[in-house]
Amino acid sequence: MAILVLADHSGATVSQPTRSAIAAAQKIGGDVHVLVLDGEAAPSHAELPGVAKVLTATGEGFAHGLAEPVAALLVSLAPAYSHLLAPGSAAGKNVMPRVAALLDVQIISDIAGVVDGDTFQRFIYAGNALATIRSADATKVATVRAASFDPVPATGGSASTEAAPGITDPALSQFLHAEIVKSERPELAAARVVVSGGRAMGSADSFKILEGVADRLGAAIGASRAAVDAGYAPNDMQVGQTGKIVAPELYMAFGISGAIQHLAGMKDSKVIVAINKDEEAPIFQVADYGLVGDVFKIIPELEAELDKK
């Protein structure tokens, strides 16, 4: 049977976590279909290699990705599929457990490995343990930990596109408004370089000095929970167990102690750099390159050094 992947809602383009979810679907094996909630997104998703069909759904509730109508739609499509997957983004995590319960199956959150169609790996206890689990449910419903699957390329395929059959919106919720910050920077989950700041940054204003480093490296900006809680950075920048999981080529942690909950979100990065004035800070235990010192002294030096050559 085929596998259905619910795509992230990201305007006309395909998100990198969606491409990772498709990679996970291909590991399971079988025809891969993609459901997009925005007609505008159909052409870009039809170009994904290895995707046989793109289904589109349009309507008010779908446009905002509300969990209740989106779950109802997935449930109506479910009989044709062995697996229903979505990226482990805020949207996927909102919808997929609801779908699973409606189908009377146990959701498998954030799969980090595919053993076979019934057997998956996932992290538990903030990444301190890796469990291999087997599902006895007829339909498997799962979200995919993007950092664990190399995304499929953005182009190369040519899927057919068709409209998903209509459903009745259960009308349990209503979208009022959103405050979405549009940034010129790369997406945190997809960036090749991430520059993150912690409590040490001291204020929202001084947190901004990380932008100079990020600009020079084409990096996304991340933050620890302490920095977000203190209002230095917006909530969607939080990296960690309960924030975003990132696995860039280069992760630079400025004034972050390295609590286990933070490490859970970044320890798959290829190269980790830690800058901290405390040479005993736990972050140094996972850092490839550590530099002991004051971030406010080091950041201007770093900018100057990056400007050379």
Place this chain on the structure above:
Amino acid sequence: MRHSPGVAAPPQQDTAQAMKLLVPVKRVVDYNVKVRVKADGTGVETANVKMSMNPFDEIAVEEAVRLKEKGAATEIIAVSIGPAAAAEQIRTALAMGADRGILVEVEGAVEPLAVAKLLKAIIMKEEPGLIILGKQAIDDDMNATGQMLAALMGWGQGTFASKVELAADSVTVTREVDGGLETVKLTLPAIVTADLRLNEPRYASLPNIMKARKKPIENLKPADLGVDASPRLTTLKVEEPPKRQAGRKVGSVAELVDKLRNEAKVI
């Protein structure tokens, strides 16, 4: 909003009469414990390890208590599903301001679907107007129970909440989503799951801890609720994740940039 924040509102008959709140609280390994994988690969070491209420559930309890203090709700019921010792976590919720507890005693891990089914059975009896759960349990990291419960009840869901405004027949929830915040309005009854920024939970005062000892806790078994709590997932193996080797310290910014350029070749 029925009441302006910070102003102690007079008890309001209409909503208050209808508004019972239910808060599920899970007993988990304390977030400060460095958990160890058991040598035989069957799970993690939980014997003689400090246990606490799941941190997100403390936030959920706090939110419920604040709603009650504002006069928007009359009664708070804390529910835990787990071993007999989970009564400790219910007591903590009672000391924070919940009124009574329900313990559904189950040995071994209970998956979110089974938890949701047990909670549904309790909801059918208690008829609360709003359920506030944590967004995620820090042991299984599933982030699922609230959404699953909303599905089983056929109710709307406001997950990852950073703000909750309760009115007579609806609740407005500001949610932490990718890229920022989103606000949805749900018809009551409804399900909310608490994110980190919803509030800062209070510490229970000693008098309140004493008072909590006298508050009632009802003991149930899954069979009393007519629910089959057996798991759908089998754990085949639990292992240590690959370890990262600590690298080395560099002496200067120039050395760092040189290493990144010429050794790691990442910039």
